[in-house]
Amino acid sequence: MTRPETHVPDTLPAPFPIHGTSNIISGFGRGSSELGIPTANIPISIALHSLPTGIYYGWCKVIPNDKADISEHTRDDGQPIMFNNGTNLEKEELGIFPMVMSIGWNPFYHNKEKAAEVHIIHKFGDNFYGALIKYNVLGYIRPELNYTTKEALIDDINLDIKIALEALSKESYIKAQDTL
Numbered sequence: 001m002t003r004p005e006t007h008v009p010d011t012l013p014a015p016f017p018i019h020g021t022s023n024i025i026s027g028f029g030r031g032s033s034e035l036g037i038p039t040a041n042i043p044i045s046i047a048l049h050s051l052p053t054g055i056y057y058g059w060c061k062v063i064p065n066d067k068a069d070i071s072e073h074t075r076d077d078g079q080p081i082m083f084n085n086g087t088n089l090e091k092e093e094l095g096i097f098p099m100v101m102s103i104g105w106n107p108f109y110h111n112k113e114k115a116a117e118v119h120i121i122h123k124f125g126d127n128f129y130g131a132l133i134k135y136n137v138l139g140y141i142r143p144e145l146n147y148t149t150k151e152a153l154i155d156d157i158n159l160d161i162k163i164a165l166e167a168l169s170k171e172s173y174i175k176a177q178d179t180l
């Protein structure tokens with residue numbers, strides 16, 4: 001399938017906004033290491049599960065979980081990772097940022113389980129496994145696609161980011177920050 005064109009309406013289309021607060025779980029570790037596009041993996045809520053699989057955009061913020069213990073977890077690829085619960089983030093890193101979200105089976109990687117992943121459009125100084133993420137989903141970009149090369153997937157994700165930033169600069173989408 002070739003990538004369909006994205007239409008961004010001036011006001012939020014139904015069923016958006018969809019709100020959520022979620023913990024961040026560990027994924028395959030492919031986002032940062034293989035694609036250079038880190039994603040926070042989150043459990044699929046009932047609301048996210050009800051959406052068609054595909055790529056979405058919205059706003060999000062990271063909420064450190066100070067009360068949780070710092071603990072070591074083993075990622076799906078066997079790599080041990082420290083859950084710092086977001087306690088290493090700077091104050092400005094706790095603001096509202098644009099995000100793109102992928103919901104589905106990652107056809108390029110043949111995932112066996114449906115996953116939701118958020119790429120926050122901001123460069124963070126440290127990871128924040130174990131933190132909470134509060135988000136709203138405001139619009140749909142495209143279906144999940146398969147690719148012949150990793151580079152083609154990366155190019156499409158970069159186009160998703162561009163589309164998301166353009167959409168989120170519209171007045172009614174900026175206003176939706178208030179609900180976070």
Ligand code: RBF
Nearest residue numbers: 030031100102106107108109119144145157160
């Ligand atoms: N994976 C796919 O297999 N096909 C896609 O079309 C696809 N689009 C994505 C778009 C965005 C904005 C993001 C953040 C991820 C996307 N992914 C897609 C998921 C990607 O494969 C995944 O983030 C990495 O494999 C890390 O788990």
Ligand code: MG
Nearest residue numbers: 027031039041
């Ligand atoms: Mg990830």
